[in-house]
Amino acid sequence: MRLCDLGLRIEGTALEARIERLHAELAAAGLRFRPYTWLSTDWFTPEGSTGFAIPFYLAHPRLVRLEHAQMLEAEGGTHEWCMRLLRHEAGHAFDNAFRLHRRADWRALFGRYTEPYRADYVVKPESRDYVHHLGYWYAQSHPAEDYAESFAVWLTPASRWRSAYAGWPALKKMEGLERILLELGGRRQLVSSRDREGSLPTLRSTLREHYRRKKASYGRPVPWTHDEQLLRLFAEPGGRERRERAANLLRKHRVELRARVSTLTGHSRYVVDQALATMIARCRELDLCCVRPSGETRLLAAMLLTMITFHLSRGRTSRFRR
Numbered sequence: 001m002r003l004c005d006l007g008l009r010i011e012g013t014a015l016e017a018r019i020e021r022l023h024a025e026l027a028a029a030g031l032r033f034r035p036y037t038w039l040s041t042d043w044f045t046p047e048g049s050t051g052f053a054i055p056f057y058l059a060h061p062r063l064v065r066l067e068h069a070q071m072l073e074a075e076g077g078t079h080e081w082c083m084r085l086l087r088h089e090a091g092h093a094f095d096n097a098f099r100l101h102r103r104a105d106w107r108a109l110f111g112r113y114t115e116p117y118r119a120d121y122v123v124k125p126e127s128r129d130y131v132h133h134l135g136y137w138y139a140q141s142h143p144a145e146d147y148a149e150s151f152a153v154w155l156t157p158a159s160r161w162r163s164a165y166a167g168w169p170a171l172k173k174m175e176g177l178e179r180i181l182l183e184l185g186g187r188r189q190l191v192s193s194r195d196r197e198g199s200l201p202t203l204r205s206t207l208r209e210h211y212r213r214k215k216a217s218y219g220r221p222v223p224w225t226h227d228e229q230l231l232r233l234f235a236e237p238g239g240r241e242r243r244e245r246a247a248n249l250l251r252k253h254r255v256e257l258r259a260r261v262s263t264l265t266g267h268s269r270y271v272v273d274q275a276l277a278t279m280i281a282r283c284r285e286l287d288l289c290c291v292r293p294s295g296e297t298r299l300l301a302a303m304l305l306t307m308i309t310f311h312l313s314r315g316r317t318s319r320f321r322r
Contacts, residue, residue: 003203003210008039008059015058018079022086025155030185035093040198041210043075043085045092050193052089056200058082070211072258072269084134084152091151092144097189100180101144109176110150111143118142128168131161136266150177218271224278226308227286233300234288243289250280253298261305275309 010016023034033050040053057063058076067074076082100106101113123137130139130146131153139149150173153161165171205213234246250257258276262269290297 002206003041003056004201006056006060006063006200008056008063008200010037010039010054010059013059014079015054015082018082018086021083022090025087025157026090028157029155030182031094032186033094033097033189035090035097036194038196039200040196041203041214043089044197045089045096046195046197048096048191048193049195049197050093050097050189050191051196052093053196053198066207070270071214072273073262084156087152087155088134088148090155091148094151095144095147096193097191098184098187099190100147103180105176105180106147109173110147113143115143128165129170129173131165131170131174135263138266146173147177150174151181154178154181215270218268218274224282224312226279226304226311227282229304229307230279230283230286230288233292233297233304234283235291237287237289243291246283246288246290247280249290249294249297250276250283250301253301254280257298257302257305260302261309264302265306265309267309272305272309275312276305278312279305279308 010019019037026033036051037054038051039056039059042053042055045052055067055074055076057067057074064074064077067077076085095101101110107113118141123140125137127137127140130137131150133139133149133152133156139146150170153159154174154177161174162171165174203210230246235243237243254273254276258269258272261267261272261276265272292300
């Protein structure tokens with residue numbers, strides 16, 4: 001089936017109620033601005049647009065299940081996750097509506113908006129210069145995302161950001177952003193757009209083609225070079241003692257390992273699963289066995305999988321796009 005023939009609408013779905021809640025949160029925060037929304041293939045706010053796109057699969061439970069089956073997760077598939085993403089994208093749309101990034105006080109808080117976006121960025125988990133909202137230290141990826149994450153934290157009801165970030169340099173950003181938002185809250189926006197880039201009714205590719213392209217967008221993995229690390233974690237078969245095969249243990253705990261490493265690295269579960277599948281296949285080829293207690297083995301396997309995921313996913317697109 002073609003995407004344009006799915007006949008999906010936001011009206012009458014759980015998405016409609018969540019967008020209404022977003023608008024209520026904006027009103028409660030004293031902001032007059034209301035972003036518009038449309039269905040497309042991903043979460044994104046086009047440059048200069050005062051609205052944003054939402055993935056089409058969130059408009060129907062069967063399509064959420066299909067997304068899970070194809071990509072091993074559905075971004076925004078739960079109520080709380082969806083609200084976090086709605087607040088983040090609303091921040092981008094608000095920026096466009098008032099051209100915030102052109103203001104000197106915005107640049108003083110977040111940096112140069114014109115810095116290039118990078119597919120991969122080096123994170124500093126210990127840094128207190130950034131807030132945490134979507135996870136994966138996403139605020140560190142670009143000044144625009146630092147702002148959008150800060151906007152979302154500020155907008156979240158009962159977030160208690162003043163106490164949560166007390167003593168952090170990030171608190172000064174939050175306080176500076178609040179001054180800007182309260183200054184503009186009741187004003188009419190400077191920019192109003194009607195564009196709906198990539199709107200679902202204009203997309204003539206089929207669901208099969210869509211997922212084929214989505215998977216291909218992650219690129220091709222680089223060559224495997226991790227036998228030495230596997231041999232440190234596991235052992236080659238020998239002796240009379242019967243031990244669990246490493247491939248069997250990894251396969252048994254595949255869902256747990258995939259979720260843990262995806263949360264830690266920010267890579268999609270699909271990318272992590274590809275790395276894990278390669279790891280399992282190599283363990284089977286080497287006929288490796290477990291030599292440590294199961295809990296310790298799973299923890300060390302997650303650490304090794306994290307390293308392998310970063311290595312095998314070089315050059316792939318990141319999980320988030322503006």
